[in-house]
Amino acid sequence: xxxxxxxxxxxxxxxxxxxxxxxxxxxxxxxxxxxxxxxxxxxxxxxxxxxxxxxxxxxxxxxxxxxxxxxxxxxxxxxxxxxxxxxxxxxxxxxxxxxxxxxxxxxxxxxxxxxxxxxxxxxxxxxxxxxxxxxxxxxxxxxxxxxxxxxxxxxxxxxxxxxxxxxxxxxxxxxxxxxxxxxxxxxxxxxxxxxxxxxxxxxxxxxxxxxxxxxxxxxxxxxxxxxxxxxxxxxxxxxxxxxxxxxxxxxxxxxxxxxxxxxxxxxxxxxxxxxxxxxxxxxxxxxxxxxxxxxxxxxxxxxxxxxxxxxxxxxxxxxxxxxxxxxxxxxxxxxxxxxxxxxxxxxxxxxxxxxxxxxxxxxxxxxxxxxxxxxxx
Numbered sequence: 001x002x003x004x005x006x007x008x009x010x011x012x013x014x015x016x017x018x019x020x021x022x023x024x025x026x027x028x029x030x031x032x033x034x035x036x037x038x039x040x041x042x043x044x045x046x047x048x049x050x051x052x053x054x055x056x057x058x059x060x061x062x063x064x065x066x067x068x069x070x071x072x073x074x075x076x077x078x079x080x081x082x083x084x085x086x087x088x089x090x091x092x093x094x095x096x097x098x099x100x101x102x103x104x105x106x107x108x109x110x111x112x113x114x115x116x117x118x119x120x121x122x123x124x125x126x127x128x129x130x131x132x133x134x135x136x137x138x139x140x141x142x143x144x145x146x147x148x149x150x151x152x153x154x155x156x157x158x159x160x161x162x163x164x165x166x167x168x169x170x171x172x173x174x175x176x177x178x179x180x181x182x183x184x185x186x187x188x189x190x191x192x193x194x195x196x197x198x199x200x201x202x203x204x205x206x207x208x209x210x211x212x213x214x215x216x217x218x219x220x221x222x223x224x225x226x227x228x229x230x231x232x233x234x235x236x237x238x239x240x241x242x243x244x245x246x247x248x249x250x251x252x253x254x255x256x257x258x259x260x261x262x263x264x265x266x267x268x269x270x271x272x273x274x275x276x277x278x279x280x281x282x283x284x285x286x287x288x289x290x291x292x293x294x295x296x297x298x299x300x301x302x303x304x305x306x307x308x309x310x311x312x313x314x315x316x317x318x319x320x321x322x323x324x325x326x327x328x329x330x331x332x333x334x335x336x337x338x339x340x341x342x343x344x345x346x347x348x349x350x351x352x353x354x355x356x357x358x359x360x361x362x363x364x365x366x367x368x369x370x371x372x373x374x375x376x377x
Contacts, residue, residue, distance in 0.1 A: 030331050031265045035258055042190075042254045049193040050247045053082070056226030058197050061085050061359070065368045077366040084359015086194035092351040094187035096338060101179040101264055103337020104329035111161055111171045112337075113346055115180065118157050120350070123150045124357060147184060148306040151277070154180055155317055173321040178264055178273040181314075185257030185276045192250035194358075196222070199229025203243025204292045213243075220244055228364050235292055245290050253280055265329050270318030277314045281307040 052058055061082050065075035095116050102112040123146040130145030155177055162171040195201040206214055206221050221241040224231045232238035256279040263272035285307050337343070 031262060034265070034331060035262050038261070039258055042258070045190070046193070046247075046250055046254065049196060049250075050222075050244070053193055053196040054199075054222050054224045056229070058082055059199070059226055059228060060361075060364075060366075063366050063368060069367055074367045074369040077368045079361040079364050079366055080355075080359045081198060081361050083194040083198040083200075083361075084355045084357070086197060087191055087358040088351045088355035090187050090190035090194070091354045092347045093190065094183040095350060096343075096347055097186060097261075098179045098183035099343055100334040100338045101182065101261065101329065102176060104265065104331055104334030105172070105175045105179075105269075105327050106170055106329075106333060107172060107175060107179075108170055109337050109340065109343060111158075111165070111169070111176070112179075113343070114161060115154070115158055115176060116350075119150050119154060119180065122153055123147070126150075145303065145306060147188075148310055150180075150184070151310050151314055155321055159321070172269075172323055172327065174269045174273065174318060174323050175264075175327065177317055177321070178260070178269045181273050181276050182257050182260045182264060185253050185260065185280055188280070189250045189253030189257060192246040192253070195246045199224050199226070199231040201246055201249075202231045202235070202237070202292055203245035203290050205237060206241040206243065209243060209290075217243060220247070222247070230363075237292070242292070243290055245287055249283065249287055252283055256280060265331070267328050269323055269327075273317060274315060278311060281311050281314075 059081060060079050061084075062080040063077040064080065065077055067076055068074070069076055098116065099109060099112045103109060126149045127146035130149075155173055158171065158173045158176045162169060162173065165171060192201070202224070203222070206218065209217075218241070222244045223241055224238060226232065227238065229238070231242070256276050260272040260276035263269075263275060285304050288301055288304050
């Protein structure tokens with residue numbers, strides 16, 4: 001649109017016209033630029049993790065001294081792991097993205113944080129309780145079991161908040177569920193880096209897989225080192241080539257979450273929800289067959305049954321909770337939602353809770369000795 005007919009050909013007005021036209025055209029491609037930037041960031045993080053985290057030096061991030069040891073020459077230590085650090089970072093990132101997407105869809109920030117808090121209050125304890133029931137182990141976690149309960153409760157939690165706040169609150173059940181499903185995809189995708197660091201959720205030895213798979217993955221397999229990694233003390237596979245199941249899962253989950261993010265930004269909330277949940281849960285069912293760690297009794301594990309139920313249940317959500325009117329998310333509203341003191345402080349608190357809860361190692365111990373460097377006195 002021309003700015004003015006008076007002096008319309010002056011260089012200054014032509015320049016302003018070009019700037020405004022450029023901004024309009026850029027706005028049309030904003031969603032693509034956002035997805036591309038996010039994809040590049042994730043690619044760098046995943047590539048670094050796949051290369052470095054199987055090493056022995058990437059299991060423990062800190063050791064906190066406790067009581068004197070029995071000999072009185074040092075202190076016992078409580079170990080904090082990169083597993084917890086990565087889970088904390090991936091959890092905070094995924095929740096931040098969920099708040100961003102819901103803000104972009106004009107869903108109130110308070111409702112996003114409330115749903116997240118309630119889901120975490122259900123899923124975090126459930127990740128330990130269900131692992132104890134299924135695997136008969138007190139000191140382990142299950143993301144799959146926690147997801148199962150989270151998906152079951154999520155739409156009803158959002159529905160309850162909407163009923164309490166009223167129809168005018170702006171809370172839409174399907175967009176909230178879609179954003180939380182996307183957050184799960186990113187959270188577990190990046191969270192698989194934690195599994196690589198700790199040596200859990202590992203794949204079968206390459207010597208036991210089909211020759212075709214061996215040829216496809218031989219140059220991309222994992223070799224874990226470190227006697228305190230789970231793959232070593234549970235299966236004795238330290239230093240052996242194993243299938244990179246964690247890397248395959250991380251790549252697929254992040255790619256699926258990226259696609260669902262794009263669908264969400266285009267207003268296709270039902271497709272966004274179903275795409276990320278179907279891809280991740282079908283792969284979880286299949287990947288269980290490629291793993292070598294203990295997942296419970298039976299060829300078809302309890303976790304796989306949970307995933308089948310999750311797929312069937314989530315496929316009904318778009319029909320039960322349709323969006324009554326068209327919503328076109330805006331990236332500008334998303335940035336405004338995320339860039340607020342309440343959200344930033346909440347994310348920091350979430351990071352700290354996740355790091356302490358998942359980072360404090362219960363299956364490893366240590367000892368620390370201190371001494372004086374006399375040359376520096």
